[in-house]
Amino acid sequence: MTHATGNAVWKNYPDTSTLINAARLNNDETVLDNLHTREYGGVTRTRPALFRAYYTGSFAINGTLYVQAGWTVDIDTDSAWTVPGAPTPSYYTIPYSGRFWDLQISFPTTSTPVDGAMTTKIMLNTAADQTAAIASDSRSTNGWEGNINCFRPCVPLVAGDKIYFSLWTSTALTVSPTFGYWYPHIMVRDAGPV
Amino acid sequence: MTHATGNATWQDYPSTATVINASALENIENATDRLHVSELGSKTRTKRSVLRAYYNSSYVHTAGADLWQGGGWVNDYDSDAAFTVASPSFYTCPIGGRRWDITYKTNTGTLPINANFAIKIVINTQNLFTNSIASDNVRGTGGEAHLCAMLQSCKLNAGDKLWFGVYCSVQITVGWIFGYVYPEITVRDVGPA
Numbered sequence: 001m002t003h004a005t006g007n008a009v010w011k012n013y014p015d016t017s018t019l020i021n022a023a024r025l026n027n028d029e030t031v032l033d034n035l036h037t038r039e040y041g042g043v044t045r046t047r048p049a050l051f052r053a054y055y056t057g058s059f060a061i062n063g064t065l066y067v068q069a070g071w072t073v074d075i076d077t078d079s080a081w082t083v084p085g086a087p088t089p090s091y092y093t094i095p096y097s098g099r100f101w102d103l104q105i106s107f108p109t110t111s112t113p114v115d116g117a118m119t120t121k122i123m124l125n126t127a128a129d130q131t132a133a134i135a136s137d138s139r140s141t142n143g144w145e146g147n148i149n150c151f152r153p154c155v156p157l158v159a160g161d162k163i164y165f166s167l168w169t170s171t172a173l174t175v176s177p178t179f180g181y182w183y184p185h186i187m188v189r190d191a192g193p194v
Numbered sequence: 195m196t197h198a199t200g201n202a203t204w205q206d207y208p209s210t211a212t213v214i215n216a217s218a219l220e221n222i223e224n225a226t227d228r229l230h231v232s233e234l235g236s237k238t239r240t241k242r243s244v245l246r247a248y249y250n251s252s253y254v255h256t257a258g259a260d261l262w263q264g265g266g267w268v269n270d271y272d273s274d275a276a277f278t279v280a281s282p283s284f285y286t287c288p289i290g291g292r293r294w295d296i297t298y299k300t301n302t303g304t305l306p307i308n309a310n311f312a313i314k315i316v317i318n319t320q321n322l323f324t325n326s327i328a329s330d331n332v333r334g335t336g337g338e339a340h341l342c343a344m345l346q347s348c349k350l351n352a353g354d355k356l357w358f359g360v361y362c363s364v365q366i367t368v369g370w371i372f373g374y375v376y377p378e379i380t381v382r383d384v385g386p387a
Contacts, residue, residue, distance in 0.1 A: 020214060025204035029197040032225045036198040039233060043198040047232055047386050050293070052347050074349070075387075104346055108329060114308070142333035144310040144363070149330070149344055179314060179326035187346055189384075 005031045038193050041096050048190035049095055051076045054183035055107075058176030066090075066127050067105075067165040067186060080188075089127040092188045094161040100191040101157050103135060105165045106149040107184035109173045112141030116171045120150045123164040124157075132164075145178060156194050163188055199225040232386050235289045242383040243288055245277050246270045248376035249300075252369025255362045260322060263358040267379070276381070282320070282357055285379070290352035291387045294345075296328065298358050300377040301340045302366045309334035311366070313341045314359040322359040334364075338371065349387045356381065 002009050005027040011018045018024070036043045053071040066089035073081060078095040094101065103122050112118070119138040126132040135152035157163075165186050167175065177183045196202050199221040205212045212218070230237045247267045255261065262282030269277055274288035287294070298315050305311050312331035314322045328345040358379060360368065370376040 020207060022204040022206045022209075022212070025212075025214070028222055029199060029201060029204070032198045032222070032229070035229055036225075039229070046228060050347055050385070075347075102346070106344075140333050142308055142310055142331075145312065145329065145331050147330045147343075149342070151344070151346075179322060179329055180324045181317070181327045182314075182329045185345075189347055 041099055041190060041193075047077060048192075049078045049080070049188075050190070051078075051081055051092055051188045052185070053081065053187075054185050055175075056177060056183060058174050060172065061167055061169050061175055062172040064129055064166055064168045066129075067167075071184075071186070089164050089166075091127070092163040094157045094159055094163070094188075097157075097159040098194050099157070100154040100194055102151070102153045102187070102189045102191045103155055103163060104149070104151045104187040105167075105185065106147070107167055107175050108148075108178040108182050109146040109175050110178050112143060112146040112173065113171050114141070114143040116141040116146075116169065116173075118146050118148050118170075118173065119168045120148050121166045121168075122150060122152060123166065125162050127164040127166070129166045129168065146173070147182075154191055197225075235292055235383060235386075241273060243274045243276070243292075244380070244382040245272045245274075245285060246378070246380045247272070247277050247279075247283075248370075248378045250370055250376055252367050255302075255360070255366050255368050257365040258361075258363060260359060260361050262320070263360065263377075263379070277379075285356040285381050287350040287352055287354040287356075287381075289383065290350075292350070292383050293347045293385050293387055294350050295380070295382050295384050296345045296348060296356065297378070297380045298328070298343045299341060299379075300360060300368060301338065301371055301375060302362075302368050303338050303371045304336070305332070305334035305339035305362075305366055306364050307334050307336045309366070310361075310363040311339050311341060312361045313343050314361075315343050315345060316357040316359055318355055320357050322357075322361075326359075340375075347384055 052074040068086040121133040122135040123132040137150035264281040314326040315328040319325045328343040330343040
């Protein structure tokens with residue numbers, strides 16, 4: 001086998017050793033189909049799914065707060081982000097099966113109390129941070145700025161799975177962009193075939 | 195449509211159902227072109243753009259100083275010669291129309307209790323107060339401390355410049371520890387915008 005298609009090196013037509021027959025042409029097609037499926041999740045897709053949103057305003061938090069309305073969608077290739085409206089949590093619906101997914105949420109604050117805590121969670125199918133979290137991170141605060149980033153790579157999910165996001169702080173804080181363009185972020189992206 | 199090219203399943207020649215004409219062959223070429231552009235950024239590239247640089251030395255960070263990463267960084271891999279090691283060092287985005295994962299890590303072997311250690315990724319204007327796009331900070335415990343500022347699937351334009359800032363409220367030694375735990379910068383193309 002010379003090529004990824006399984007085809008031998010072609011020779012100029014007419015030639016009886018490398019016929020331009022259905023088998024060889026379909027080998028070419030199949031390799032392209034496989035590449036599309038592996039990279040994008042299907043032969044009709046032209047890119048993998050990506051959702052990314054950020055928050056340009058500010059909001060107060062003291063305890064648990066689920067990501068709701070008001071986030072600016074940077075990109076949502078599969079229109080998978082649902083915003084029912086506050087106070088109902090927003091969620092991302094996994095658009096197709098057979099893939100790994102990278103999941104991420106981060107948020108900053110300008111100032112924090114000494115000995116405070118800030119945490120963030122990613123939940124599967126139910127907006128319940130105590131019972132349905134599949135990723136979590138926490139930070140002890142020190143009276144300066146505060147930053148937290150929860151990232152879980154390569155999570156095998158199926159079409160229809162819902163992803164929720166939440167934040168929590170031990171004391172009252174204001175979450176907002178800091179130092180220019182460092183926004184609260186959420187992201188879900190196709191990371192390849194399972 | 196049967197295939198990603200738009201072509202129907204081929205039949206052996208001679209067949210009028212699947213003629214080997216320019217249109218069908220161009221469909222195959224175009225599907226290959228689209229894959230290259232989507233995966234690599236253009237038809238002529240053969241791999242995605244990636245930078246990985248690390249700092250295999252150490253320096254004493256003055257208390258309360260905002261500093262920029264400067265000389266001494268080693269280019270482990272820089273596919274597009276996009277990282278300029280200078281004073282300060284900076285990254286220049288080589289391709290437009292793409293999304294990027296940007297990660298900036300640094301560390302110290304000892305961060306005094308309650309000290310504040312922070313880093314920033316800064317875009318285009320070298321001002322960490324007004325142009326940061328990612329940040330991390332950590333509270334000192336008296337032991338080692340690690341920072342990781344990350345921004346994932348971030349859209350950049352060709353020519354966008356990234357700088358990398360660091361701050362500490364007290365004097366510490368910043369640099370590689372425990373063998374091979376280096377301060378590190380990675381910028382990698384993760385797909386089409």
